[in-house]
Amino acid sequence: MVKLAGSPESLRRQNRTNVLNCILNHEAIDRTQLAVETGLTTTAITRITRELIDAGILETGEKAPLKSGPGRNRTQLTFTDDNTFVIGINFAAWERQMVLANLKGEAIAYRPFELSNPQDSAQTLEEISHTVNTFIVEQKIKRNRILGVGFAIAGIVNSTAGRLESSPYLGWHDVEIGKILSDKLGLQVAVENLNNIIAMAETRYGCCANKKDMMLIRVGPGLGGSFLFDGKLARGDKFQAGQVGHIPVADNHILCACGQKGCLNTIASGWSILADLNLSIPPASSPGRLVDDGLLLEDVIGRAQNGDEVVTAAAFRAGSALGDMLTALYKALAPEVVLVVGPIAEIGSYIDGIQSAASNNKITLPLFTPNDQKFKSVASSAALHGLSEFLFSPRLRLAELMPVSATLDHPYLSGEINP
Ligand SMILES: [Zn+2]
Known part of the structure; x- marks a missing residue:
């Protein structure tokens, strides 16, 4: 494995992550303010934001009025909402559902799904991946514009390895969900216990921010x-x-x-x-x-x-x-x-x-409780988990989003193949 810690590439990824998280904390922000808040130079901010704009992640909005402070370029930066996505999947006893969300975390499309035999892990993951592929085709989205999949499941989950250790209610043991789905879909997959996914989504984006x-x-x-x-x-x-x-x-x-x-x-x-x-x-x-x-x-x-x-x-x-x-x-x-x-x-x-x-x-x-508060759906929370893992982290695969790399060689990346 290539050791990235401390390498220039690792530093670049971390700086980019800091910039993205800073933008997340504001609805819109300009480059000068980004430099102030991240501690990076304006040159570095200009380079990072240009890359993110080229990759279709950020877009420039209105120019903010120049009230005070340094800097010439006060153009506001925001996340795009119509060209890059994540998928969230909830696999619980209730609400088996997938959702497509944009980079602002807004759900664009939902799709409930049924399973023929939830106790059979191999068959279930095959059925889920088939449904995801159908969903992507239905939504007319190119696969290389999907950053990844957040997957919520009840049970003991080794989230680092993407492995379900055990789930008494499903009767599953040692299932490499992340690897299996990632291989089938040609997408990054982050697996997490569904209660943890709800807790993180509600404290980052929801009722308990x-x-x-x-x-x-x-x-x-x-x-x-x-x-x-x-x-x-x-x-x-x-x-x-x-x-x-x-x-x-x-x-x-x-x-x-x-x-x-x-x-x-x-x-x-x-x-x-x-x-x-x-x-x-x-x-x-x-x-x-x-x-x-x-x-x-x-x-x-x-x-x-x-x-x-x-x-x-x-x-x-x-x-x-x-x-x-x-x-x-x-x-x-x-x-x-x-x-x-x-x-x-x-x-x-x-x-x-x-x-x-x-x-x-x-x-x-x-x-x-649900009486006091409308909670996010678990599938939406899973999509937000996908954003945390694949956009607001050094795991963002920026090169795959650049226009020149649209011809990457995974068979599904073109989005044209109906699996
Ligand atoms: Zn018990």
Whole structure:
């Protein structure tokens, strides 16, 4: 491997990254201000921004009025919004969806997708890559104008290697998702745990911008979490942080998909609501019933929203169990904000259960739920993750975006081939 650290190429990439991040922090900015904020010379700024304009990443907008300060060139620079893109993919029990987003992070097109057998990783990745290729063709986009793909999945993800270590709810182990999809698509792919993806998107672009200490819980058939301390994701040893659903708390001997008994999943998840209603049997959130339980939960959420008292009471009990856990975690970690997201968090009585338990524990949680806040879709968050990884980082492949390199030799790069 070529060692880049400290090399002129590495320095160039880092300077370019600093410039791009500085532009991200302003809606529009001129070169003089960029030089001031990045500490680079105006010559360096001129060269870097010219490259980025040539590559179709930046465009010049209106000239700002010259109020004060040095410099002749006050032309505002902004990101283009119609010629370079990222794709975000969410592969969860709910909302299996891909989204095409522009460099401003705006979603341009969505495409939901179905899978014939989610437990089969090889077949699933084949189907997803086929759908992505169809999506690209439908959107009439040249493949070399796509910076990369952000991929969100539930489970323990080694994000450095792009590998899913394990996912109890899918029954997948050691799947090289990043490499497999990248080979199939001819695109860079960044794989990340979906809770981490939501946490990063909401703190960088969404409802919790500028919050640095956050606890996020996502409730679907199972429960998962993500924690940010001082603005950084807590990944834990071997990327295992965040498995809130598998904290053993209940003395109920109910088996969970992870193999343990009494996990929080057995009393506070979407699955636990189904079990409470005698609609599902242990193990909790098992791969074998992923599809059926998903359909049952959709029905249960609908019943709750229509005021069905039996369902409402079951959701309240599950919410209370999560509320007790959140109280304990809040006491230990003292986050500025607690986000509870996911389809089950849309049931009002589930949230009431959380609040009630916190109140019984004499705690006021700084809680944000779908009732208070419209969260970004997970697929949009995955696209924003793609931007973070492939635009606002030294991984940006600028040469491939330059007009002269439009004939790079990957078979899909022309975008003309219908895979
Ligand atoms: Zn478990």
